[in-house]
Amino acid sequence: MNGAESLITTLVNNDIEVCFANPGTSEMHFVAALDEVEGMRCVLCLFEGVLTGAADGYARMAGKPASTLLHLGPGLGNGLANIHNAKKGYVPVVNIVGDHATYHLAYDAPLTSDIEGVAAPVSHWVHTSRDPGDIARDAAEAVRQAGFSRVATLVLPADVSWGDNPHGAEEAVEIAPPATVPDARIDEAVRILRTGEECMIMIGGREVTLEQGLKLSRIGRACGARVGTDTFPTRIQRGAGSAVLERLPYLAEMAVDHISSVKHLVLIGAVAPVSFFAYPGVPSAFAPEGCEPFVLAQPRDDVDQVLDALLERLDAGAVEPEVYALDIPEAPSGGLDANTAAQALAHCMPQDAVVVDEAITSGLAVFPSTFSTRPHDWLSLTGGSIGWGLPAAVGAAVACPQRKVICLEGDGSAMYTISALWTMAREKLDVVVIIFNNRKYSILELEFGRTGARGGTPGPKAASTLDIGGPDMDFVAIAEGMGVPAIRATSADEFSLALSGAMEVKGPRLIDAIVPTVF
């Protein structure tokens, strides 16, 4: 077999069964090998930022990495922002980046670039295969490095791809389990939680499962601690029957208030809460004076082990968790805004939906309105780089073909990777996209004020830079141009009707929801 066949076979042997791809000439032998090796589904995306975001959404829902296929340094560059988001969310990704043949690099052809240099800032591991005989071993190492929560980037020169590999493929590698937390650290956490002073336990990292949330709630009730999550959890199971967990507010001012009385902050997988951005006169770290966050478990540590140990040590096993009861609102009527849209969503969200939230300001309104609806998963923008939502919805839908994926999108953020709609249509993915179309970079209007620039009031040029109306984008036309049936909603009634209609069919649908700004 050639190098490409040995690579793909090794990936398949390691249970990597989807490749999100946008290939070029240097990857043609990889593309050819897809027909020679059984078991790899190739999902074509029209832009690399779509495919890397899809790999992120897929891995979050499948619990294992997908492969990407990227064309040289510029293709990797196009995918960089969503690799960043995956990295910040502890999501495993195996990137395959094609390069020129090794002997061709010396000629500095137009597409030659420093691929390892581009990859390094967003990868935990970067390696270039130099010989077809090495590629299987290197691919296996990439899978091992990606493990449960890392980004591995393997550069595949064209001649390594097309050259003969006498060693064949590698079998499945062993993925290191999450690290165990030593007893001494658990002892210290128990001591803290028993001080009688106000404690808060924050959970985060790769995911917050239903079971983890319930355990945390029991623990919190047993010792009187508050329990909560990061602002933007990578994946969290929510809805009726899930534990009541506080969510750290996005706005620094509110976040500081939120934990101002906390004396002890115990972190299980979550990182110490800090401001998304810096603002003049606002602290970067949220914990109040004298409260030193205690890292009980790092994001890649064994969160279940820690929770089980705390349950036992705090006699919390029999404590009833605080959970959301099922409480489905009526369909809304009247004006359409983020709140009525949220109500409509809570009304008709099906069991086991997967919500991908990149609605930015509008999303801040939808999140709290959906605690008590049917059980679902919620994926957040972990790395803050917009253009993630539509791609992540592609990936989630590929991972979970039996579940409805609901993508909450801002109009501004949708436009970074809008061609994801085409992949939804091509693959007939069961995704409902809701565009919260307020014709603004609404978050930036808010942020302009918060940074205090120009006294908080934009002048005409600045205001124009935050305003993405003129021309207004018509997402119905854009979606239909890419093969996704779409409808516009300008009232809560229209929106409810469109949404419940979309829930009743399989396949992609888009709703262009014309809403006012939240702030």
Add this chain to the structure above:
Amino acid sequence: MNGAESLITTLVNNDIEVCFANPGTSEMHFVAALDEVEGMRCVLCLFEGVLTGAADGYARMAGKPASTLLHLGPGLGNGLANIHNAKKGYVPVVNIVGDHATYHLAYDAPLTSDIEGVAAPVSHWVHTSRDPGDIARDAAEAVRQAGFSRVATLVLPADVSWGDNPHGAEEAVEIAPPATVPDARIDEAVRILRTGEECMIMIGGREVTLEQGLKLSRIGRACGARVGTDTFPTRIQRGAGSAVLERLPYLAEMAVDHISSVKHLVLIGAVAPVSFFAYPGVPSAFAPEGCEPFVLAQPRDDVDQVLDALLERLDAGAVEPEVYALDIPEAPSGGLDANTAAQALAHCMPQDAVVVDEAITSGLAVFPSTFSTRPHDWLSLTGGSIGWGLPAAVGAAVACPQRKVICLEGDGSAMYTISALWTMAREKLDVVVIIFNNRKYSILELEFGRTGARGGTPGPKAASTLDIGGPDMDFVAIAEGMGVPAIRATSADEFSLALSGAMEVKGPRLIDAIVPTVF
């Protein structure tokens, strides 16, 4: 003034008067400063790959750099591919990349990344300002480094932007002139050109002006040398009255044939011809055995000085250049394909049009059909990373508001940076976009065969990966969704009518030209 005002004032003092921007929270003080400083036009783009491509197209036509404004490492990542294209075309760009406040970086907030690391592979110069007092000096240095043909990337932390700068702005810096070529090298070139053996002079680099082409033609005729250009010149003045210059073919096999009889290859600004990609059994370098390319001038050297010296030394001043006579074809009729589209374009292209060519396979047909039409400029995809055309057309139109910009786009390449259409509509740019919609990655079908993968015949999965029909993209709907009037053409008659109609109005228009594949 604050750091941002000092930065923008310094840029304006250096004749940088356009900023292509997609800002975020960390750049709000820069955005605010646009209203405090006179003279900087801000052009909002909905995606960073659009704005970096626009900066490239602008600089090619304005002959001076624009500024970009990018949001942190991921925003720079999104713009990376088109910065790569600019770098490979010797196009000057001044990138401004916002970062978190210097003191905020230690907290590893979600959007924290190694910006200098991301920038380095596509920049000749990278620097982070550390203090508001330094920013004017650093901005001036960025302008100096960009000079005529380099990429300079300046990282601007938020606190450097909002902090007070007691030193104010910097005045205009001196840009180093292109390097003079020593007499000895010119002597050697003259010696080579007088050997009586087959010589070819290739010109390239930053641009090939009308005057340079005519001089080269005189020189070639005086000494009997063939004269030609790179495959993808950064900018070349063409059409009636321009010199007859050979263009190096794209396909390696044809390029090798094209220069197989050449004994001496003299390079003026052009680089030694090499294959775009590597293919099994095909040489990387095109020059035949025994022909060592002679570098008379590097791309950043003084090409005019070299041409003038050769003119004089070879007594070519009075030689008539070989030029294209004006020869405008009739409007075509019948079936629409790349050739009839090219004929229609040659028929109605107005004087001084700027053609931006990213039509890939279809573009290969259009180029030779437009030698004899009215004088125009032609911009090519220098770095090979697709998603450049629509953005570059935005930039060219901003630079040349009195000239018609014609953007030749492939359907596949259009989708990388499709939101450029919105910026065309917003800024009312005078651009006619022609989508050569063959519903294929046609170039990849060709390349698949050339690489010899799977005997040159794709299997079903590979074939599906090269095929971007299903769903077919409707570029009329997509364009209208972003505010650009559009029309579909399925025959040469429809296309001619649509094209001549678009030529008669100001403002953006798109023609979705349904064509068969060229190969």
